[in-house]
């Protein structure tokens with residue numbers, strides 16, 4: 071009998087059992103001197119080896135065949151070891167039996183018969199189409215593309231209700247579930263009970279109970295982060311990926327997978343529909359819809375007659391802020407008017423901390439991280455300088471290590487904390503709230519932030535990307551983007567696309583209820599295509615331009631891309647390995663290898679990093695090329711080669 075272990079092995083091991091066990095059965099098996107968890111797998115056992123007996127069987131339902139096939143497929147696609155993929159959903163701690171007296175708590179019981187809102191004709195049409203797919207129980211991908219505030223959530227909740235009526239389970243993936251308190255509340259309101267949740271901040275006991283409830287089919291609606299994909303649903307009937315364009319769906323370490331794409335694969339194995347939802351869909355999904363691979367449903371207007379916010383640029387070359395400040399007079403005036411009307415304003419700056427750079431004003435020395443090619447970022451809330459890549463932190467130095475001047479360090483540029491300081495000076499009587507991932511940590515704090523905003527204790531919200539998505543604050547009518555040009559620099563393939571998506575999403579928080587919204591973009595480049603797209607609101611035209619730029623060079627989604635990241639603590643070894651790999655690179659029609667080049671973050675956590683990119687035309691699969699390539703080059707053990715299929719980040 072072969073058993074796959076959730077550790078760094080690609081192959082399943084062979085064990086003996088007294089009686090045959092069904093594939094997927096979760097077992098305890100000896101491994102060296104330990105006893106570990108494993109899953110009976112579908113591979114043929116290796117008869118040549120002397121086998122040990124299994125040590126025990128867990129009283130948990132076996133991993134369904136759809137889950138096992140999915141795990142094998144993800145490993146094959148991402149070039150990860152199968153054991154590492156299995157480990158994304160199976161951990162020993164999850165299987166510990168619950169204490170005898172533990173209360174069978176609250177899973178399932180979502181009631182699809184409770185009434186939803188009365189849908190508009192456009193919403194109704196989309197909901198009916200989705201419900202028909204759910205009812206048919208066959209694989210189909212739908213892109214639900216609707217403007218911000220058009221009621222996409224209400225529409226997919228109807229599809230969830232349909233799956234529940236059929237007795238099926240539903241998986242809803244959200245990019246940042248720990249912060250998605252408002253979405254969870256809407257599920258609870260719609261179905262009379264809170265959904266099961268799955269994310270990294272659950273307590274071990276909560277995880278264990280949730281795992282069991284999913285495996286036993288008791289958890290009917292699971293709202294989760296990307297790792298929910300690997301839960302052992304026995305009767306999955308619908309997958310929803312909300313905010314499908316979000317880069318947070320890409321796991322960047324360990325098994326590098328894109329949960330949006332893998333959700334489509336998961337649905338295929340389960341023969342169920344999958345719905346990708348966004349107001350700013352990715353070029354990938356738009357192209358898939360254009361090619362007829364995905365069905366597209368549109369919601370062209372906001373619910374209840376609310377209009378989309380008007381967007382204007384503030385040209386900082388003509389109307390700069392006061393010296394040493396970051397908010398222009400026009401933005402400050404708009405904030406004042408908004409507050410006077412009893413409405414709320416939001417300032418967006420995608421930079422945590424107080425200042426991104428700290429510099430000695432005597433000698434120009436900048437404080438960098440010793441382990442990364444990055445500056446340390448000052449966080450006044452923590453009274454420290456912090457590396458955003460590795461977490462290295464020091465108190466702000468009193469003396470410059472370079473010229474020994476005292477108290478000579480000055481902050482350069484703004485982070486959200488510095489904007490909050492400026493807001494406090496300009497609006498001393500208005501409650502302000504900073505929302506950033508190091509300040510609002512976890513679901514409880516997110517809920518408290520939402521409560522304070524809704525209770526009007528807060529007039530001005532200052533936030534990073536955390537505030538961009540999903541939130542619905544009825545009184546919020548003004549969004550000010552402090553630095554709309556941030557994110558455009560750098561050669562990232564999708565820099566423009568991602569900037570448009572993020573800024574359009576944050577703009578979409580304004581004017582969602584009665585009062586009209588307005589968006590002000592502070593920029594030095596109002597003529598830039600990204601800013602122009604935001605001003606016109608014509609995202610289709612923008613994506614068409616993006617497509618026209620990417621198509622000729624076979625850049626995704628018009629070709630395939632994989633990255634090799636070569637890293638070592640010794641810079642020369644990283645260079646040597648990168649050169650060796652480059653020399654052995656695959657060649658041929660439709661294949662191109664770029665690099666090696668130092669990665670944009672050339673030093674990360676003490677490792678020097680080099681990158682190679684493999685780009686092919688669409689009809690060429692990159693996995694066999696990569697397998698063959700990596701097998702032909704011997705790389706010293708101390709050099710790590712990470713393979714990133716469909717890279718999202720180019721850092």
Ligand SMILES: Nc1ncnc2c1ncn2[C@@H]1O[C@H](COP(=O)(O)OP(=O)(O)OP(=O)(O)O)[C@@H](O)[C@H]1O
Nearest residue numbers: 187188189190218219220221222223224349373540
């Ligand atoms: N038919 C309806 N009846 C009553 N309220 C509705 C209806 N449709 C939408 N709403 C309300 O309008 C608001 C916006 O809807 P929803 O959040 O579903 O939009 P969305 O398209 O998911 O937004 P976004 O992409 O900006 O997050 C919500 O408060 C929602 O409850």
Ligand SMILES: [Zn+2]
Nearest residue numbers: 439442457460
């Ligand atoms: Zn660092």
